[in-house]
């Protein structure tokens with residue numbers, strides 16, 4: 001029966017590893033490789049930490065398994081009378097401290113690239129493609145008219161869509177994120193981008209989609225009963241298509257219905 | 265109080281009541297003995313039974329959540345017709361948000377916190393330090409009874425217009441602030457805030473009491489570094505409560521003022537929420553997050569440190585070996601508590617706070633993983649070279665260690681800010697905190713119930729049922745929560761009533777269904793615990809004073825201890841972990857056993873005068 005417990009705990013640890021191992025094959029993994037350069041860096045960091053924690057997990061459970069096997073109780077046996085070891089304490093404080101410090105320093109750069117305005121692509125920052133305003137339960141998008149720069153206050157020739165964000169692919173773009181009511185969060189899982197929308201704040205967010213493709217836009221911060229249906233889409237397009245889209249958008253939005261009648 | 269500086273001399277008699285009823289011999293009536301009792305043991309058991317029942321309430325809500333995640337909008341078995349008869353017996357999205365909010369609320373405020381501090385803190389502190397009761401018995405009684413208004417308010421909130429609070433247990437404004445923001449942001453949210461205040465008052469009364477008791481009422485010879493880890497856990501927790509709780513209470517009042525009196529601490533001006541009149545004034549939504557997490561990060565350690573202490577006691581006892589690295593264990597616990605106050609911002613990496621601040625919180629969070637690692641290694645060190653006995657408390661304690669490792673390691677991904685950008689508000693977070701709170705704390709609690717049950721009721725719990733309960737719970741737990749890591753990696757967000765709206769998450773439905781089956785298994789397994797608990801209370805094998813051959817002071821008292829606990833005041837000669845000591849033949853050496861040829865550096869009488 002004693003051996004049983006060793007096997008029980010070891011088996012559960014093995015299953016955990018197996019689960020992580022088969023995860024990608026079963027589709028229980030990232031939604032594809034990161035679709036943006038920053039996302040790629042985040043994934044690299046993920047795999048680095050996976051390696052470190054994986055080794056720790058396996059190591060600790062190997063030791064645990066050994067202990068449960070080797071030191072399981074026997075009649076008449078007596079434990080070592082031992083209160084600790086100064087050397088061991090020092091070793092197992094310094095080593096993890098070093099590893100943690102390494103992770104801490106190593107990842108700072110990616111964070112800075114994501115959030116420090118000085119590290120943004122300055123041209124993209126000066127010309128945000130749109131203002132995205134979250135509200136219960138939709139994303140309202142305001143683009144500047146083609147050839148113009150986005151202003152803080154709405155302009156008469158601004159263009160509007162709902163839940164449908166378009167952006168040029170293959171280059172960094174910036175949106176200004178706002179909220180009209182409660183908290184929301186702008187989450188692009190494929191691009192590994194997430195930023196809360198906070199009423200009262202205007203937060204610039206940058207991303208770069210590698211491929212011209214449609215990506216899910218998810219609200220990731222609880223915003224009320226309809227939170228689950230606050231679904232949007234990001235359509236990344238080649239620059240030319242994006243320009244054409246904006247032009248089309250302008251035409252449909254300012255179409256007063258009279259033009260065709262006059263032609264007849 | 266004559267007990268502030270106890271000496272063996274002054275305490276030699278039975279009890280020491282001078283004006284205190286608890287030391288005197290008298291036979292209290294039923295009401296004052298079992299209901300409005302001031303006896304710490306009765307209060308502890310009251311807390312234990314109440315929180316165990318609440319565990320079922322919280323568990324029921326969790327199963328509702330799991331049902332919806334597996335079979336969104338499908339008729340909820342049994343309860344569906346009762347609650348949602350008018351809407352096709354499926355869970356409504358409003359109710360879904362209520363369920364996960366109230367699940368977390370019940371589990372945190374009515375189960376984990378009070379079962380550790382309230383139940384075990386109350387029961388064990390006086391017994392393990394050799395005192396006859398708490399320093400303030402009446403305050404102690406009140407701390408239990410202040411739970412009830414909270415339970416009542418949480419319960420009643422389901423029946424008010426709009427239903428119970430549904431803004432998450434974190435209650436972020438403006439959703440929780442502006443009444444029109446959601447149906448449940450009305451009366452339900454106000455009741456929630458009031459109830460949390462009651463729980464806070466209850467915790468605070470406990471905290472003051474525990475600190476005073478542990479500082480002042482230790483038995484002669486019981487120096488600080490002879491305290492069992494359980495007491496260290498309770499002591500540090502009490503300090504955390506004392507410093508962190510006022511912030512939550514104040515923030516709660518600010519939110520109530522915003523809601524009822526028209527202040528605007530947490531909402532900026534000009535918001536139009538759901539066609540309500542625009543807000544005026546100039547508050548900050550992020551302020552709440554700072555205040556809330558300033559309490560709630562320390563609170564996650566309030567939900568862990570006592571369990572760490574109890575598990576340390578259990579591991580040493582059933583390894584029949586001294587605790588490895590007693591002082592490093594104490595210091596790392598203190599370090600966790602200290603660092604715990606400067607890491608709250610790790611819950612806010614994506615909130616829009618200053619990114620430079622994010623970096624400092626990241627570094628402090630990385631550092632807090634260090635004492636956690638040190639503790640884990642010391643637990644392994646305790647078992648190494650031992651003579652391990654796989655009793656029910658022990659297997660639960662081993663599960664604690666194993667599960668805590670998982671939870672601690674997943675924390676590192678989230679402490680690393682860039683990866684947290686992706687993981688924040690996904691099921692990765694849900695996996696993380698269930699591994700620490702359920703995997704670690706609750707398994708620790710299950711082990712502790714079985715371990716101290718004989719002291720509580722004078723009878724043993726069934727080992728067979730205990731093992732069955734453990735195996736089923738462990739399998740159910742891992743089957744439910746381990747896949748959540750993978751869901752998180754897939755980006756699966758938490759708190760969505762129907763995540764499959766998004767094509768990216770559609771393929772995760774079968775996995776979620778499997779998890780729900782495991783959750784149901786785990787839920788049913790808890791009835792075994794309930795049965796074992798109440799059956800053993802009356803029919804269990806009779807236990808002597810020290811059924812586990814353990815060393816602590818509590819094991820010198822009768823099982824169950826009478827009013828006043830000890831027949832004579834215990835005198836302590838050593839720490840609680842002298843298992844396998846060469847001084848004696850037995851493989852344990854109680855704290856109170858006098859050994860003539862022992863090399864004692866400190867004379868117990870002297871200690872008593874300096875205690």
Ligand code: HEM
Pocket residue numbers: 434564565567568610611629630632633636671672673675676678679680684687688689693696697700701
């Ligand atoms: C090894 C040390 C730990 C580290 C590095 C760590 C790190 C973190 C981080 C960074 C978050 C926020 C993630 C996010 O929301 O994006 C988090 C959430 C959380 N942690 Fe930990 N954690 C650790 C241990 C613990 C322990 C011991 C507990 C409880 C006993 C705990 C309970 C929680 C809870 C309850 C949450 C989520 C709260 C919520 O959003 O609802 N953590 N942890």
Ligand SMILES: [Cu+2]
Pocket residue numbers: 560561564607608610611
């Ligand atoms: Cu935290």
